[in-house]
Amino acid sequence: MRRTNSILIVVICLAIVFAMSGVGVMADENRFNLIEYCKTHQITSQAEFNNVLIDYCSVDETELFVTNNEEYFYLEIDYVTNTIITTVREQRSTRGSDTETCSRNYYDDNGGRIFTITVEGTFQFGLLVCFCTSADGSFTKPSSSQWTSTPTISSGNQSPSVAYARISGTATYSNQTRNYSLTLTCDNTGTFGAY
Secondary structure, eight states: OHHHHHHHHHHHHHHHHHIIIIIHHHHHHHSOOHHHHHHHSOOOSHHHHHHHHHHHHOOOGGGSOOOSSEEEEEEEEETTTTEEEEEEEEEOOOSSEEEEEEEEEEEOTTSOEEEEEEEEEEEEEETTEEEEEEEEEEEEOOTTOOOBOOOEEEEEEEETTEEEEEEEEEEEETTEEEEEEEEEEEETTOOEEEO
């Protein structure tokens, strides 16, 4: 009887050791890491980033953020929250008056979009001055996201020659909060920027 019990204990111990040292490690090693991928690959557009989400993260195409007339793209990684942020600016026209849109997308480390903020500004510019004639913005999220927020839209001048439109606010989900802000600028030459 003692022999049988000791053999059974050895078998159980070996099974536990195998599970801890083999299968679990292999599963972690084979898991796709979007943040590591973004660190090691140069992604130059939202469309290219969307392809990575589809190919490697199994993100549904209906959950993607799609741009029109993309002029500027920037990807950053927030290592504190394990979040990937893409900023995209879209230009509409240029001639003394211009309407431009800028969006910032927030993704979790699995590639799921948690929310998007967008700001749109119409600017009049020329000679030495520029001013924002209207500003609008939105907080949107895919159907799978539980984040919520009511944004604040503002506009004004940083100087007589630089005007801005801005969206800002705090997004919440469960016991998590995330402050966000996106500012679209235009100067008197019709040059746009975003931060």
